[in-house]
Amino acid sequence: MNNIPPKVQNQLAMLQQVQQQLQTILQQKASFEMAAKEAKKAIEELSSVKEDAVVYTAIGSVMMQKDKASVEADLNDKVETLELRIKSLEKQEKTLQTKYEQLQQQIQAAVQGTAGAGTPPSAN
Numbered sequence: 001m002n003n004i005p006p007k008v009q010n011q012l013a014m015l016q017q018v019q020q021q022l023q024t025i026l027q028q029k030a031s032f033e034m035a036a037k038e039a040k041k042a043i044e045e046l047s048s049v050k051e052d053a054v055v056y057t058a059i060g061s062v063m064m065q066k067d068k069a070s071v072e073a074d075l076n077d078k079v080e081t082l083e084l085r086i087k088s089l090e091k092q093e094k095t096l097q098t099k100y101e102q103l104q105q106q107i108q109a110a111v112q113g114t115a116g117a118g119t120p121p122s123a124n
Helices: 006-047 069-115
Strands: 055-059 062-066
Touching: 006 069, 055 069, 062 069
Parallel strands: none
Antiparallel strands: 055 062
16 A cells, blocks of 8 residues: 555545445435335325224334324324435435545546556557
Protein backbone atom coordinates (compact mmCIF):
# COMPACT_ATOMS: atom_id res chain seq x y z
CA MET A 1 0.00 0.00 0.00
CA ASN A 2 3.09 2.23 0.29
CA ASN A 3 3.39 2.62 -3.49
CA ILE A 4 -0.22 3.87 -3.78
CA PRO A 5 -0.46 7.65 -3.87
CA PRO A 6 -2.12 9.30 -0.83
CA LYS A 7 -4.96 10.62 -2.99
CA VAL A 8 -5.82 7.10 -4.15
CA GLN A 9 -5.52 5.77 -0.59
CA ASN A 10 -7.99 8.44 0.50
CA GLN A 11 -10.34 7.52 -2.34
CA LEU A 12 -10.12 3.84 -1.37
CA ALA A 13 -11.01 4.71 2.22
CA MET A 14 -13.95 6.77 0.99
CA LEU A 15 -15.03 3.91 -1.26
CA GLN A 16 -15.05 1.52 1.70
CA GLN A 17 -17.02 4.04 3.78
CA VAL A 18 -19.61 4.50 1.02
CA GLN A 19 -19.87 0.73 0.64
CA GLN A 20 -20.54 0.35 4.38
CA GLN A 21 -23.17 3.11 4.25
CA LEU A 22 -24.82 1.37 1.30
CA GLN A 23 -24.92 -1.92 3.18
CA THR A 24 -26.48 -0.22 6.21
CA ILE A 25 -29.13 1.47 4.08
CA LEU A 26 -29.92 -1.77 2.26
CA GLN A 27 -30.33 -3.58 5.60
CA GLN A 28 -32.61 -0.84 6.94
CA LYS A 29 -34.63 -0.83 3.72
CA ALA A 30 -35.08 -4.60 3.85
CA SER A 31 -36.20 -4.37 7.47
CA PHE A 32 -38.75 -1.64 6.68
CA GLU A 33 -39.99 -3.53 3.62
CA MET A 34 -40.55 -6.63 5.75
CA ALA A 35 -42.42 -4.63 8.40
CA ALA A 36 -44.59 -3.00 5.72
CA LYS A 37 -45.32 -6.40 4.18
CA GLU A 38 -46.35 -7.77 7.58
CA ALA A 39 -48.60 -4.77 8.26
CA LYS A 40 -50.23 -5.10 4.83
CA LYS A 41 -50.84 -8.79 5.50
CA ALA A 42 -52.46 -7.91 8.83
CA ILE A 43 -54.69 -5.35 7.08
CA GLU A 44 -55.63 -7.97 4.51
CA GLU A 45 -56.52 -10.46 7.27
CA LEU A 46 -58.55 -7.82 9.12
CA SER A 47 -60.60 -7.12 6.01
CA SER A 48 -62.09 -10.60 6.25
CA VAL A 49 -63.08 -10.17 9.91
CA LYS A 50 -66.52 -8.96 10.97
CA GLU A 51 -66.75 -5.38 12.24
CA ASP A 52 -67.81 -6.53 15.72
CA ALA A 53 -65.10 -9.22 16.02
CA VAL A 54 -62.73 -9.17 18.96
CA VAL A 55 -59.35 -7.84 17.79
CA TYR A 56 -56.15 -7.68 19.79
CA THR A 57 -53.05 -5.64 19.12
CA ALA A 58 -49.59 -5.94 20.62
CA ILE A 59 -48.33 -2.94 22.53
CA GLY A 60 -44.85 -3.85 23.60
CA SER A 61 -45.16 -7.16 25.43
CA VAL A 62 -48.85 -6.62 26.24
CA MET A 63 -51.83 -7.64 24.12
CA MET A 64 -54.74 -5.20 24.24
CA GLN A 65 -58.24 -5.50 22.88
CA LYS A 66 -59.14 -2.71 20.43
CA ASP A 67 -61.87 -2.10 17.93
CA LYS A 68 -61.21 -3.26 14.38
CA ALA A 69 -61.37 0.25 12.89
CA SER A 70 -58.68 1.67 15.16
CA VAL A 71 -56.40 -1.32 14.54
CA GLU A 72 -56.84 -0.89 10.79
CA ALA A 73 -56.16 2.85 11.07
CA ASP A 74 -53.01 2.18 13.12
CA LEU A 75 -51.81 -0.38 10.59
CA ASN A 76 -52.51 1.94 7.65
CA ASP A 77 -50.55 4.72 9.39
CA LYS A 78 -47.71 2.28 10.01
CA VAL A 79 -47.63 1.21 6.35
CA GLU A 80 -47.67 4.84 5.20
CA THR A 81 -44.80 5.75 7.54
CA LEU A 82 -42.77 2.72 6.50
CA GLU A 83 -43.28 3.44 2.81
CA LEU A 84 -42.07 7.03 3.33
CA ARG A 85 -38.97 5.72 5.09
CA ILE A 86 -38.38 3.21 2.28
CA LYS A 87 -38.62 5.97 -0.35
CA SER A 88 -36.19 8.10 1.64
CA LEU A 89 -33.76 5.19 1.90
CA GLU A 90 -34.09 4.52 -1.83
CA LYS A 91 -33.07 8.12 -2.55
CA GLN A 92 -30.08 7.76 -0.23
CA GLU A 93 -29.23 4.45 -1.87
CA LYS A 94 -29.24 6.00 -5.36
CA THR A 95 -27.07 8.90 -4.20
CA LEU A 96 -24.57 6.59 -2.53
CA GLN A 97 -24.56 4.21 -5.49
CA THR A 98 -23.71 7.10 -7.82
CA LYS A 99 -20.96 8.26 -5.45
CA TYR A 100 -19.62 4.69 -5.22
CA GLU A 101 -19.46 4.34 -9.00
CA GLN A 102 -17.74 7.72 -9.37
CA LEU A 103 -15.13 6.77 -6.77
CA GLN A 104 -14.55 3.44 -8.49
CA GLN A 105 -13.96 5.20 -11.81
CA GLN A 106 -11.62 7.74 -10.20
CA ILE A 107 -9.62 4.99 -8.52
CA GLN A 108 -9.41 2.95 -11.72
CA ALA A 109 -8.27 6.01 -13.67
CA ALA A 110 -5.65 6.84 -11.03
CA VAL A 111 -4.38 3.26 -10.85
CA GLN A 112 -4.21 2.98 -14.63
CA GLY A 113 -2.49 6.36 -14.78
CA THR A 114 0.03 5.26 -12.13
CA ALA A 115 0.65 1.92 -13.81
CA GLY A 116 1.12 3.62 -17.16
CA ALA A 117 3.45 6.30 -15.75
CA GLY A 118 6.41 3.90 -15.49
CA THR A 119 6.14 2.61 -19.04
CA PRO A 120 7.32 4.61 -22.04
CA PRO A 121 4.72 5.67 -24.59
CA SER A 122 4.43 3.36 -27.57
CA ALA A 123 5.81 4.59 -30.86
CA ASN A 124 3.08 4.20 -33.47
